Amino acid sequence: MARKLSEMRLPRFPLLSEEETVNYLVKAKEGDREARDTLINCHIKLVFNLVKRFENRGCEVEDLFQIGTIGLIKAIDNFDLNHQVKFSTYAVPMIIGEIRRFLRDNGVIKVSRSVKETAIKVRQAEDMLAKEIGRDPTVGEIAETLGIPKEEVVAAMEAVQAPTSIHETFYQDDGDPIYVLDQLGNEAADESWLDGIAIKEVIDKLPTRLRQVLVLRYFEDQTQCQVAAQLGVSQVQVSRLEKQALQMARELLAEPEEEKAHSFPASGDNNPSENNSGGEDTCTSE
16 A cells, blocks of 8 residues: 555645645636646645545555545635635545545445435535524434434434544644554453453442442542441441452452352341451541
């Protein structure tokens, strides 16, 4: 896959200043084909830079480049010189929109014709309502206009969304950008995620009081004194309940799946002894 303009063997054209761009746009509006071609050629780099956001979508970058160029041509033909915005500001969403539509309609994720037709009606209704009421319409307003359930509107809108590239920027500040790929776990992270699911299932099987203690201590990061005040027991009792809950959780995790549901009684509010072993936080430290 080509990653640079040079790899696509495209001719190089100079970047235009904003004043030059406006002059060429004026000529293009008057029917000057040469000015129109100059605008297209001098914005090739912009198209290519936007296309790179959509790598690894199952399409060759050359194909996406052609689609992006169509978006650029539409931007040139439709740009209103009375707009108080730079041409590039107007062109970027036009180019991206053209690429997204292509990926949506020709992507690896297939959407039924009926859902696509509903999505088209939703977009048309959305545009119409936005012009009428001067703001983006709500899902309920779109559904009422089309006479369909809100759930159907949401499903159609979600079904035709273009998939996100793992190389798309997730966050950008003054430093290096963070890509979606950076947020995906490796094998060790995947195992940790699966372990988290197993732990949640185990906690759900614990008696009520023990479950409360673990959730407050390890998921809400409360001290034993804070937990004691919330549950109306002593800090010593919280310490014992926490140890008991951790022990039960370990045993549940170690057991075969079919035995877990029958390991412990449903009620965990037994009154624990007041013995406290060292190491727990105390209320005097608050």
